[in-house]
Amino acid sequence: MKKKHWFLRIFSFFAIFSFLINCMCGSASVIQEEQKVGLEEVLDSFGFIGKEQQYAFKFICEKAGVPLPKRFGIHELLQLVASTQERFVNRADKQERWETTDLNWMGQDVKLLNENFAKLGFVDAVYPNKKYYDAVCILGARRSEMEKRIKFAECLINDGHCFVCLVLLTGARPAKVGVDGTAEEIEEIAQHFGISSSEVTEAYILKYLCEKYMLNKYDLVVVVVNTPEKDGRRPTTQTTVEDFCKWNEEHPGEMEDALFISSQPYVAYQMAIIEEILRQNNSDLLFRVAGGSYVPSDNSVKTLAGALGSYIWAKMPNCLRHFDFGINSDEDLELAKRLYGHMSWLYNHLPFSQSLISAD
Numbered sequence: 348m349k350k351k352h353w354f355l356r357i358f359s360f361f362a363i364f365s366f367l368i369n370c371m372c373g374s375a376s377v378i379q380e381e382q383k384v385g386l387e388e389v390l391d392s393f394g395f396i397g398k399e400q401q402y403a404f405k406f407i408c409e410k411a412g413v414p415l416p417k418r419f420g421i422h423e424l425l426q427l428v429a430s431t432q433e434r435f436v437n438r439a440d441k442q443e444r445w446e447t448t449d450l451n452w453m454g455q456d457v458k459l460l461n462e463n464f465a466k467l468g469f470v471d472a473v474y475p476n477k478k479y480y481d482a483v484c485i486l487g488a489r490r491s492e493m494e495k496r497i498k499f500a501e502c503l504i505n506d507g508h509c510f511v512c513l514v515l516l517t518g519a520r521p522a523k524v525g526v527d528g529t530a531e532e533i534e535e536i537a538q539h540f541g542i543s544s545s546e547v548t549e550a551y552i553l554k555y556l557c558e559k560y561m562l563n564k565y566d567l568v569v570v571v572v573n574t575p576e577k578d579g580r581r582p583t584t585q586t587t588v589e590d591f592c593k594w595n596e597e598h599p600g601e602m603e604d605a606l607f608i609s610s611q612p613y614v615a616y617q618m619a620i621i622e623e624i625l626r627q628n629n630s631d632l633l634f635r636v637a638g639g640s641y642v643p644s645d646n647s648v649k650t651l652a653g654a655l656g657s658y659i660w661a662k663m664p665n666c667l668r669h670f671d672f673g674i675n676s677d678e679d680l681e682l683a684k685r686l687y688g689h690m691s692w693l694y695n696h697l698p699f700s701q702s703l704i705s706a707d
Contacts, residue, residue, distance in 0.1 A: 427659065
């Protein structure tokens with residue numbers, strides 16, 4: 348009987364020990380799911396590295412009334428996007444950047460704000476990291492921005508940078524008086540192509556400007572990506588770069604690396620967007636985004652803040668993957684839908700948790 352009694356005691360001990368180990372493992376799993384990262388780690392993931400840049404971001408957020416908690420989980424990161432969309436971008440769906448209005452904070456401490464945007468890298472020109480690329484790609488925009496981008500590309504060529512192809516990444520956004528020039532300038536483009544002024548689009552403007560500044564001077568193979576409207580929306584960086592990816596697939600071996608030309612303060616935003624699009628399209632194209640400088644003025648905070656907010660929005664999906672955070676609650680799912688639902692290509696690639704996907 349005594350041997351049996353001790354056997355039961357030993358068995359009970361191991362059963363209790365096993366139970367405790369399982370509980371500890373379960374608790375560790377819960378802790379892992381609820382793990383948060385510090386503000387400095389989040390800013391590092393955005394590329395804001397070092398005390399000067401991190402202080403600059405904090406200063407801008409403080410002036411704009413954007414809260415910055417010390418610790419971030421999935422909910423806090425999505426809330427940061429929501430706050431910066433509201434306080435930095437202030438842009439309704441289908442509204443153009445130039446149609447947005449200033450918020451009160453944007454007119455206060457302008458000099459200091461401009462200095463801190465510059466510290467974040469949204470003002471100075473961004474140059475290529477090498478001299479040769481298969482292609483130089485001009486990103487479409489309103490006329491004045493496209494003109495800046497073409498002139499910047501021309502300066503690069505004159506400085507010894509070499510390209511085989513010139514790619515025009517543009518589309519069917521209708522030309523607008525006051526945005527794309529005067530009525531006379533739009534009519535001049537229409538006459539050049541033998542069309543009516545109402546038929547002039549961003550694509551025609553970019554072609555016209557390239558002929559004026561580049562095509563008659565340099566021996567470049569020209570590739571035109573003329574993206575139509577899709578689902579009632581004008582062409583965007585996303586749709587034009589996607590069409591460029593399709594062209595590249597249909598012409599294997601012609602372009603292995605490309606330099607995209609944007610302009611400040613949008614270089615970082617375009618870099619984040621293009622990186623995401625190429626990743627989703629399984630493209631192995633090597634790329635860099637470059638662009639000329641931006642000159643801040645007394646009313647430039649709206650533009651700079653809008654560019655910073657757009658960058659945070661575009662960079663956040665990659666940030667979530669970096670920290671291995673999954674969207675795993677109904678509340679965060681609704682917030683993600685509000686922030687990214689109108690861009691299905693990006694929303695569908697957010698890191699949802701498996702349990703949430705299964706529930707759907």
